[in-house]
Amino acid sequence: MNALHIDGTLISPSLIQVIVGSLSVPLLIPICIGTDQNDPIPNEVKIEWTNDPHIAKQRLSDSLMYMTYHDEKFSEMMDTGYKRNQESGIVPKPQADTQTNLCYLYFFFRNDNDTLFTPSVNVTVNPG
Numbered sequence: 001m002n003a004l005h006i007d008g009t010l011i012s013p014s015l016i017q018v019i020v021g022s023l024s025v026p027l028l029i030p031i032c033i034g035t036d037q038n039d040p041i042p043n044e045v046k047i048e049w050t051n052d053p054h055i056a057k058q059r060l061s062d063s064l065m066y067m068t069y070h071d072e073k074f075s076e077m078m079d080t081g082y083k084r085n086q087e088s089g090i091v092p093k094p095q096a097d098t099q100t101n102l103c104y105l106y107f108f109f110r111n112d113n114d115t116l117f118t119p120s121v122n123v124t125v126n127p128g
Contacts (some may be wrong), residue, residue, distance in 0.1 A: 013069040013104040014095065014124045021117030023059065024079065026051045026084070028107055028121045045125055047107060048088040060085035062109040067120075068094035069104035085111055093125060102126060 003015035010016070026049040051060070064082040068075040075094075082089035094103045103125040109118045 008101070010072070014122050016069070016106070017120050018067050018074065018081070018106045019108045019117045019120040021110075021119050023109060023111070023116050024052060024055070025116040025118045025121060026109075028123070029077075043093045044090050045093050045103075045105065045123070046088065046090045047123065051087065052086060055084075059109075059111075062111050064089050064120075065108050065110050065117075066091055067106045069106070070095050070097050071099075071111065083105075 005011055005015075014026055028047060028049045047064075060083065062084040064080045064084065065077055066080060067077055080089050080091055091105070094105060096103050105123045105125065106120040107123060108120040110116065
């Protein structure tokens with residue numbers, strides 16, 4: 001499905017792929033940690049992934065990056081500080097988009113010299 005209308009307007013932020021890379025993408029599993037005061041880490045999103053057991057050793061040091069979308073604007077590329085070998089990380093829950101009332105995150109990995117990337121994976125979170 002196309003992410004843009006014929007006139008170039010965005011159909012849905014969840015359809016956008018912000019990075020089209022050549023590295024293999026691990027299986028990403030978003031786990032939203034809500035706003036309940038009893039949550040250990042309120043207002044954050046935990047992401048877990050599973051690496052291919054045959055992945056090249058050098059790929060295990062790739063950095064988990066992300067971008068967000070809010071009110072028709074994409075954020076800059078942000079480094080989470082997590083490496084691919086850690087298989088999980090936590091990022092702040094972004095502000096909900098005013099049109100859809102959803103939070104849009106785009107996760108991807110980049111290599112150490114910023115020349116190779118995985119394709120981005122969209123994670124859409126209900127801010128509830």
